[in-house]
Amino acid sequence: MKSNLRRDLVKALALASVAGPTMMRTAFAQQDVVKVGILHSLTGTIALAEASVVDAEKLAIDEINAAGGVLGKKIVPVVEDGASDWPTFAEKARKLLGQDKVAAVFGCYTSASRKAVLPVFEQAKGLLYYPTYYEGQEQSPNILYTAHEATQQCVQGCNWLLENRGKTFYLIGSDYIWPRVTNKIARPTIVKGGGSVLGEEYMPLGSTSFGSTINKIKAVKPDIILSTIVGGSNVAFYKQLKAAGVNMKKTTVMAFAVSEEEVSGIGNENVQDVLTCMSYLQSLDNPANKKFVAAFKAKYGQKRVTGDTLACAYTAVYLWKMAVEKAKSFDVDKVIAASANLEFTGPEGLVRFHGTNHHLWKQARIGAFGADGQVNMIYESPLIEPNPFPTI
Structure with missing residues (x-):
């Protein structure tokens, strides 16, 4: 009996000597990430237009991770469902910023959902990238708008x-x-x-x-x-x-x-x-759009199509990456400051952040x-x- 216990103890110590460094490496790897929030309606009446936006944001994240991540960190998305309900959007925004401690959030579709989360982002000093065309009449210090205004x-x-x-x-x-x-x-x-x-x-x-x-x-x-x-x-x-x-x-x-x-x-x-x-059409004939459409279809199915909000959401993730790298920091204030006049050539062609008003210079296409x-x-x-x- 004592012999068996001694043998089991030796075996356990041997396993620990191997597993210990592996566990430490895993723990280190888990720290070598940066979390971002994805907040859209996956259910409810707005899901027809909004749920697929998540796919575009995840595609951009996957591409960036495959290329080495951001400042050497892997991006890990935390996805939440706003459920086409404005109070739910505010609740989920509070969770992403307060509990998950995300560096930025890509989210919302309707202006009603954006208005619901705006005070949450301003109070918590968070950062929201909003990818949907909207009515204008707004300029929040904590929101960067990547679609066209009115x-x-x-x-x-x-x-x-x-x-x-x-x-x-x-x-x-x-x-x-x-x-x-x-x-x-x-x-x-x-x-x-x-x-x-x-x-x-x-x-x-x-x-x-x-x-x-x-x-x-x-x-x-x-x-x-x-x-x-x-x-x-x-x-x-x-x-x-x-x-x-x-x-x-x-x-x-x-x-x-x-x-x-x-x-x-x-x-x-x-x-x-x-x-x-x-501002964006799937039929646009430029290299960045051909790459985007091909990658989107390869990941989600050849019958899937892209659209304006999807392209704006995809672009938003890249604009965040570029601003972080320019700022050499995930700090919200530094990322926002680095975003002024930032240019990106994406699926819709060249876009450029305005120097002061957090919106993009864009084209209109009919x-x-x-x-x-x-x-x-x-x-x-x-x-x-x-x-x-x-x-x-």
Whole structure:
């Protein structure tokens, strides 16, 4: 009995002498990482547009890790589901910053979710990269905005429509911050350009019944339907618009919240000839975009498509990496300071952070959806300086 105990003890000590250094190396490796947060709606009505953004952010993280990480550290993402619910976004933001101690967060989609987390980031001195086109009217010291603001989309889109498609508009949107503020900018832009607004209507998020509104649109016969409907409601809206006999070639429909990614859920046949105004299109012919699209499809499936918010989210991760390396630090204040005038050539081409207002110089691109769900570009602007507080 004593002999067996002695033999077992010797064996255990021998194993410990081997395992000890290995365990220490593992512990060291675990410290040699930097955590970032990913905060998007993986469930709920906004998930149709938002869940896939996570895939783009993870792709960028994987690429950066494969190339050596950031300042020699491997990036480890902590993913949280905002569940299309604004208080949940705020709760998850507090967890990421307070409990997980992430260096930065890539997240949110709707302006309502961004507004919900904004005070959390400002109070905790965290850093959020926001990848979705939005209404502007904001400049937080703790948010870097990597999609276009209203003057880079709404003003550009309305002016192009006035010059090329007609003078009368009907505005329809989901009932929350982004559509309402966007249309407050659209109205004076339309009037200034010699046009008029024949109607304006908002539907609750998640709405699936648009028959009454479509009848009103058909009755007033606008030249242009300008849509700021978001998320799952777009599926119902475009199906019902088509079923009601609205001919997209005779009545121009421009969607400010539909990219190639949303079309994959709406159905190509339901949005053929609908116009979009985005900074990024999957069909862009440049080396960085070809690499991005090929890598995205290789990782997630050949039938998957990219879109504006995905490209902006992918770019955001690289912009964070570049700022960290420029600052030689993960410190939020130093990263923000290093971001001023930072340039990156990514899927949408060259973008550059403004020197002071935390937004990117970007291009506006207008095109029509084809039968394949891709966008045939009609117009491309030069780089547009961001102006989140326009005087119109």
